[in-house]
Amino acid sequence: MSNRNSEQRIMTYIPPKQLEQNAVQALEKVPATLSPKDRMAIPAQEMPSQDPAVRRSNMHEVALGYTPEQAKVEALRCLQCKTAPCIAGCPVGINIPGFIQAIADGDNKQAIDIIKKDSLLPAVCGRVCPQESQCQAPCTVGKALKSVDKAVNIGRLERYVADWERENNLIEIPEIKPDTGKKVGIIGTGPAGLTVAADVRREGHSVVLFEAFHKPGGVMIYGIPEFRLPKEIVQQEIDTLTAMGCELKTNFVIGRTRKVDDLLSEDGFDALFIGTGAGLPRFMNIEGENLVGVYSANEYLTRSNLMRAYDKARADTPIFASEKVAVLGGGNVAMDAARTAVRLGAKEVHLIYRRTEVEMPARIEEVHHAKEEGVVFHMLQNPKRILSDEKGWVSGIECLRYELGEPDDSGRRCPVAIEGSEFEMDLDTVIVAIGNDSNPLIRQTTPGLETNKWGNIVADETGKTSLDRIYAGGDIVLGAATVILAMGEGRKTAAAINEMLANS
Ligand SMILES: Cc1cc2nc3c(=O)[nH]c(=O)nc-3n(C[C@H](O)[C@H](O)[C@H](O)COP(=O)(O)OP(=O)(O)OC[C@H]3O[C@@H](n4cnc5c(N)ncnc54)[C@H](O)[C@@H]3O)c2cc1C
Structure with a gap:
């Protein structure tokens, strides 16, 4: 169901400098101790953006991100509700009040650490998640002010701390457990595949990612334009995976270059994850x-x-x-x-x-x-x-x-x-x-792989398909969905693959 008002608000363009000054002034007025009423009186912080007349002819990112002052002011709007309805609205259950409190306290490191417990792609999700129908929809502030537009801007705060981490070169390569001698193949390098790769590699399994295109990243690279999601942000995630020791094979179409069966029976893979998305228009x-x-x-x-x-x-x-x-x-x-x-x-x-x-x-x-x-x-x-x-x-x-x-x-x-x-x-x-519908190539070339009437692969709640040692997740299972759902599926499925490999 939509959360939209019947008449959509068209905001007048406010230059970034003005928004920055407004935030500084708002901060000066904030009392030392804040009652819920004080918090709700703080104005919601608009996202600074490129001037529409200028950006019409360039591909640079439109939304420019909060300044530290804006982030602080926005974070102070959060009521820190005990029931935290926002967490229930997040498909991966991020501790939203926790990370927002850390921003309000000026502890960005703590904020990003909280987010990363549940989300591997915060700089991406902070930019492209449909927050107005997920975490921000049940926000108590938005409800009290009778508009989802006035909810705490959770996505913008998530982006703020993720950018802070990247811009300060603080992204760390996760620790990898000792080599298990097991090998996992990941087919498709969208958010689902990248997430599985990271979580499986951390357990010490070797990981090979196969991508049909010449560049990895899935829709985040080939679909969502630069002016909404800069490619360097996605590339950073891929660089982290390669630094973790994951191998990447591009221009490699599973179903043509090699078939799913070949990977398991001839190429020595112990498990496969299919995250090939919904790329058929x-x-x-x-x-x-x-x-x-x-x-x-x-x-x-x-x-x-x-x-x-x-x-x-x-x-x-x-x-x-x-x-x-x-x-x-x-x-x-x-x-x-x-x-x-x-x-x-x-x-x-x-x-x-x-x-x-x-x-x-x-x-x-x-x-x-x-x-x-x-x-x-x-x-x-x-x-x-x-x-x-x-x-x-x-x-x-x-x-x-x-x-x-x-x-x-x-x-x-x-x-x-x-x-x-x-x-x-x-x-x-x-x-x-x-x-978009799911690409038919893998189902046509993998006998016994169960699919539903829309051509999506059928997987159980752990991501396991009808075939032994083969898992699937993201749009290829859900149908065209969202980045965060693909990532959530990836995390759940990686846990199941790790468990299966630990017991085999
Ligand atoms: C233009 C566009 C804009 C979108 N905007 C948003 C948004 O704002 N917010 C949001 O949350 N979601 C958005 N989405 C949806 C979101 O991007 C997808 O839900 C998400 O990317 C799905 O992730 P995935 O990992 O399942 O698959 P994908 O991202 O589709 O990645 C699948 C990858 O598998 C590769 N592949 C396919 N077949 C094979 C094969 N046989 N062998 C090897 N590789 C193969 C593909 O080349 C691709 O790289 C958008 C989608 C599109 C198309």
Whole structure:
């Protein structure tokens, strides 16, 4: 269910310097001892960000991170509730009041140590987790002030301490137990695979990671753009794994280069973890989807991010110089594609979604940033067909208008097409961002591996699949989900693999 207000707040842009000064002034006013009422009167700290007019034409990170003063002020807003509803809202159960108290006390080391007990990727999760529907949704401050926007900004504080640790070169290589002589293969290097690799390697098992692309990191590298998640942050996690002694084999497609069975029966692996994600784009199956100028968001983002097509002067991989773009969908992937199109120089970028903004699955911050950057939102509309010019290139779309009907299984109200409401839009590019399914290669090449009707691998609560010594987790089991859920699955499954190897 959505936590959104029916009318989304559009905030006016406040320059970082001003936000910094506001925080300093707020700190001066804070009394030495704080009652809950005092804490709730402290203003929520906005995230400093690049000026929308400037960032429209660069790929640098938009959100700039809290200053120490802002972090302190925000941390003082936390009521330190005994019941800690925020912890229940976190998929990996981080001791949120504990780390926030440490920030309020000025002890960033203690704060990051608390987070790292449960989360291996805080700099990533602090940036991309949907906090408004997880830890921040049940926050007592937000509830009392009647808006999830006013909840304590837990994600921003998490990012603050993770960045503090990295920028001060304090990331330590975890201790590795003595060599066990056991070997674990990890297929896929997204958040699920990286997490399993770290937790299994720590137990002294040797680890080999296999990645189909030429760079590891999964969606964090090929999908989520630089302006939302700088690649150096993901690379840092990978460097830590290699420093721990994990071996990385890129351009290695399991199911083609080697099969799952080969790894177990010929290559000496004692256990395997499949974390191959949900990288197969869904299409609308409407007329015109094969025209030149129609992309899946996956292809568009991969060309831009992984192949660096945005770096037009140097990249070998071209990307079409679009002028009028429509992005179909309302999730994070749609926002990323639309905001990338803006940065690649499109004159108009239209986001078309068949429900309303209240039902949109994208993070509120991404919606807000997309609007600030000039993406035009068209709600309650959906294409009926894609139109072509005489050369077979996209020339526009024919759309239908929608209204909302009864709620469906997801709890969101169903879009119902309004008969006879057709209208046309002129375009040269259409990017389809309506969801992803799991890649079929491993299930097609691994006899006996049980999958469900959506093609996701079936795994029990420990991550164990239908096959001996083979585990799976992340999007390949859950369907397209989130970074933190993939990481949580990874931790749980690594524990099961470690236990199985200890007893075999
Ligand atoms: C554009 C985009 C934006 C997103 N934004 C957010 C967000 O803001 N917040 C959030 O929480 N989540 C977001 N998500 C979802 C999130 O990124 C995923 O849920 C998460 O990355 C899943 O992790 P994973 O480890 O299961 O798989 P992935 O990250 O998908 O990694 C799987 C890896 O396996 C590799 N692979 C696949 N098949 C093979 C094979 N046969 N052999 C070898 N390697 C293989 C792939 O190349 C890939 O590198 C977004 C997703 C996309 C696409």
